[in-house]
Amino acid sequence: MTIVSDAGSEWELVSGLEVHVELASTTKLFCGCPNNFGSEPNTNICPVCLGLPGSLPVLNEVVVEYALRVGEAFHFDVPERSVFHRKNYFYPDMPKDYQVTQYNEPICSRGWLEIDGTRIGILRAHLEEDTGKSTHVGTTGRIHGASHSLVDYNRAGVPLLEIVSDPDIRSSEQAVAYVEELRATLKAIGVSDVKMEEGSLRVDANVSVRRAGSTEFGTRCEIKNLNSLKSLRDAMDYEARRQILLLEEGESVVQETRHWSEVELHTQSMRSKEEAYDYRYFPEPDLVPVAPTAELRAKVRAEMPELPAVRRARLIEEWGVSEKEARTLLGVDGLADYAEAVVALGAPGRDVTLWATQDVLAYLNASNAAVSLLDPATLADVLSMVRDGSISRNQGKDVLAEALAEEKRPRDIVQERGLEQVSDEGALIAAIDAVLAANADAVAEYRAGDDKMRKKKRGFLMGECMKALKGQGNPQLLNPLLDARLEG
Amino acid sequence: MAADPARLTRADVEHVARLARLSLRDDEIATFTEQLAVILDHAAQVSALDIADVPATAHPLPLSNVLRADEVRPCLDRAEVLASAPASEDGRFRVPRILGEAP
Numbered sequence: 001m002t003i004v005s006d007a008g009s010e011w012e013l014v015s016g017l018e019v020h021v022e023l024a025s026t027t028k029l030f031c032g033c034p035n036n037f038g039s040e041p042n043t044n045i046c047p048v049c050l051g052l053p054g055s056l057p058v059l060n061e062v063v064v065e066y067a068l069r070v071g072e073a074f075h076f077d078v079p080e081r082s083v084f085h086r087k088n089y090f091y092p093d094m095p096k097d098y099q100v101t102q103y104n105e106p107i108c109s110r111g112w113l114e115i116d117g118t119r120i121g122i123l124r125a126h127l128e129e130d131t132g133k134s135t136h137v138g139t140t141g142r143i144h145g146a147s148h149s150l151v152d153y154n155r156a157g158v159p160l161l162e163i164v165s166d167p168d169i170r171s172s173e174q175a176v177a178y179v180e181e182l183r184a185t186l187k188a189i190g191v192s193d194v195k196m197e198e199g200s201l202r203v204d205a206n207v208s209v210r211r212a213g214s215t216e217f218g219t220r221c222e223i224k225n226l227n228s229l230k231s232l233r234d235a236m237d238y239e240a241r242r243q244i245l246l247l248e249e250g251e252s253v254v255q256e257t258r259h260w261s262e263v264e265l266h267t268q269s270m271r272s273k274e275e276a277y278d279y280r281y282f283p284e285p286d287l288v289p290v291a292p293t294a295e296l297r298a299k300v301r302a303e304m305p306e307l308p309a310v311r312r313a314r315l316i317e318e319w320g321v322s323e324k325e326a327r328t329l330l331g332v333d334g335l336a337d338y339a340e341a342v343v344a345l346g347a348p349g350r351d352v353t354l355w356a357t358q359d360v361l362a363y364l365n366a367s368n369a370a371v372s373l374l375d376p377a378t379l380a381d382v383l384s385m386v387r388d389g390s391i392s393r394n395q396g397k398d399v400l401a402e403a404l405a406e407e408k409r410p411r412d413i414v415q416e417r418g419l420e421q422v423s424d425e426g427a428l429i430a431a432i433d434a435v436l437a438a439n440a441d442a443v444a445e446y447r448a449g450d451d452k453m454r455k456k457k458r459g460f461l462m463g464e465c466m467k468a469l470k471g472q473g474n475p476q477l478l479n480p481l482l483d484a485r486l487e488g
Numbered sequence: 489m490a491a492d493p494a495r496l497t498r499a500d501v502e503h504v505a506r507l508a509r510l511s512l513r514d515d516e517i518a519t520f521t522e523q524l525a526v527i528l529d530h531a532a533q534v535s536a537l538d539i540a541d542v543p544a545t546a547h548p549l550p551l552s553n554v555l556r557a558d559e560v561r562p563c564l565d566r567a568e569v570l571a572s573a574p575a576s577e578d579g580r581f582r583v584p585r586i587l588g589e590a591p
Contacts (some may be wrong), residue, residue, distance in 0.1 A: 025558050032561025042566045042578040050569070062558035081552060090509060092583040134586065137577075143586055150580035270588070278507055283547065291552040 001171040002212050005244045010212035014220075014239045015175055015205055016123075016167040019182060021192045022130060022162050022200040023066045029129045029159035030057030030100065030287075037198050041152035049129075049157035050094030057286055057393065061129065063159045066191040067107045068292055068300040070125055070161060073185050073307060076111035081291040084127075084284040092151050093131035101128030101162075103281045113165075113185075114309065115177045121166035124411040130158040161191075167206065167217065176229050179203055179265060184330065189378050196228055203232055207239045209247070218243070219253040223267055225260045234261040252457035297421060312338065319349025328357045334371040341376035347383045355379055360399055363404045378403045381410040389423050389474045390414065421474040428469070428478055432485050435464045458486065498523040 003011045028035050031048035047055035071078045085103035103375055106126035112119050132153040136146035143149075163182065169175050183194045183201060194201040208220035223239055226232045238260075243253050258267040304315075312326040315336075321329070330336045339356045343349050360379060364371055379400065386396040391414055399419070403410045414420055422428060436443050439461060446457035462482055501521045505512050512520065566579060575582035 027558050027560055032556070032559060033563050034560050040566075042569065042581070044563055044565075045560070046563050050564075058554060058556040060558050061555035064555065083547075088507070092581070092586060134583075135580065136586070143588070146585055149583050149586050151583055152580050179495060276572055278503075280507065285547070288547050288549060288554050290552045293553070 001173075003209075003240060005241075005242065005248060007248050009248065011240070011244050012211050012212050012214070013169075013171055013236065014167050014208050014210060015169040015216060015236060016165045017169065017175060017178060017206070018165075018204040018222075019163045019179065020130075020202040020204075021163065021186055021194065023161055024158040024190070024192050024200075025060055025062045025066065025159055027060060028157040029060055029063055029127070030157055031055075033154075033157065035158050036154070036342070037200070039154050042154060044154040045156070049095075049352055050092075050153060055402040057289065058282075059287060060159065064107075064290055064292065065296070065300060066159075067125065067127055067299060068073060069189045069191055069304065070163070070186070071111070072301055072304050073189050074108075074111035074113055074122055074125070074163075075203065076122070077110035078108055078292055078297065079105065081105065082107040082126075082285045083289050084120060084240050085281045086284050087128075087279045087281055089279060091131075092149065093134055093156070095132070095153060095156060099129060099131065100284050102126035105289075107292075113178065113181055117175060118168075118174070120168045120174075120178055123164045123166050125161050125163045128160050128162060128269065130155050130160045132156040156347060167220075169206075174232040175205065175236055176233050179232065181309070188305055188308050188311075189331075190305070190447040199227075202226075204238055205232060205239075207236055207243070208253070209240050209243045211411065218247075219255050221255065221267070222257045223260050224257060224270070225262075227262070231260055231262055234265060235267060238265065271313060310397075315349065315353070319343070319353060321350050321353045325350075325353050325357065329353050331435065332357075332361060332364075332371070333362075338371050338374060340377060342379045342383075345376060345380035351383050351387075352379065355383065355400070359400050360404070363401065367405070369404075374404070378410060385410065385414065389476055390421055391419050392475065395419050395421075418472075420472070422472050423474040423477055425477065425481070428473060428481050429485070431468045431473065432465055432478075432482055435461060435468055436485060439464060440461045443486070458482070461486070496521060496528055 001012070004015060005011060022035075025035055027033060027075045028044075028049055031046050033044040033046050033049055036044060045072045048057050068078060070076070082102055083105040084097040084100050087101050087103070090097055103126075106124045108125035109123070111122040113122060113123070114120070132151050133155050135141075135150045135152070136143050137147035137148050139148060140146070165178065169178060179201075186192045186201075187194050196202070203226045205223045205226060206220045207223060208218035209215060221239060221243070223235050223261055226235055241256070246253055254269075257270045259270050260267050308330050312323065312330060313328070315321055315326045316323060329339055335356055338360070339349075339352045342356070344350045356379065360371075360374070363369070382400045382403065385391045385399075386393055391399065395414075399410050399413050399417075402408065402413050415473045422431075442457050442460055446454055446461070449457060462479070465478060465482060466475075469478075498517055498521050501512075501517050501524065505517070514555070570576040570579070573581050
């Protein structure tokens, strides 16, 4: 996608994303401490994750299985073996003064993900341990100006999978779509709860720009602190504009890490010291290589659920819903499972999709109820009554709302409220004849009038018929019957 | 032994010492430069061997897949752990002012 600068020249954004995903294992990567978000500080710690002398890390087998699921989902090669390294740096969030990570032999390499027909390459996905959480004490809560910091090591050692894309992304919209697809897929395969707001999915964006048509890569900056998809989009757009302006003024982009400020809406240099990048990686002597067996890989492959992209394609094909409708349905946890259960009771897929994403979703949002607890028969019954004409569409919406909120059976509500539509032909004709007899003038004007007059008089007569039927005439039957009587 | 251009220099030792947050005196830098160079020279003898057909060793033990079940084990008592720390506050480890963002 081309960006036109203020000076009128055309540029292209080039980006690769690093996505850190906290894996949802019960315990940490190398020790049996609970992997929980929101526990009291420093209650999930042990000698291993505190890096106490003499402790020995042992890899969690579930984490290996999760990494292999990710390998399947994104078409990765899984090398015969992968190896852990120590990444050495001094910072209080790592009590050991090194982070255990995978370096030149990651567990997954060379995968891809498709976004709207464009394939985004994924360079690698590697396992590593998360760091502790620092709180900066001082007036601003930021690192600068703090008097001291407090560290909670509950998160230290939580399993992370870092998924590194190729520089194949060409717009902030595409970056957002990539993260959305990644998130939906990771959630569907059950390896992470992917909550950006809780930090279980974190994104760093490498951004560079180049003249439209150029094939060379420009100098890139890495942007950190992107806590939402909105931040990702805003920060990338800002950074591209900043770099374009620099280059158009004859200056150059400095390769560096920049921090996105959600408050000030700009990126700023983090001014890390150069030597901080000398991590002196070396193989972790306390851990042996991981060599996933053919049996394990076959088991993981056999247990893979349907991926969101495949499911969307199936619903579009089988239910006749649009891409957008399918995305909305799959965008809400559990809503597609619910819709499939309603369809299994005989309701048409597209109707179910529309009602689920409008009426049912509105109820869920208003009530905070769990979709998994809803009885699929409720929506199936309402749709069946709307389809056979017993109640109108609008009545159906009211009935559904009441049935969901009061946990009542839709058919009971229809009976209680006396909503059942009059679909008996004899009763409808009797009502029409009575109305026509009582409004002979209108009928005469209708028959003699031009199109405009006919329309007006017909609307009046239809209203009178409905009034006579107390609003319960089935309009799908009433309309043609009225026309037949008027012409007769 | 002839002077090897790839031989460890004083600047290398200063750099590594800084990365390891070690404060060395001038005479220590000189001593360690000489001693570390001897060790590296010794290890460099391996490069005289033809090892094209030898697979890289990630670990001295011929083992892989040492794994544990994903089961919760008891954690340490927080009060006991924090009592061993130089300083604590609000159930957390208290550390001096941090000078920059995490790398």
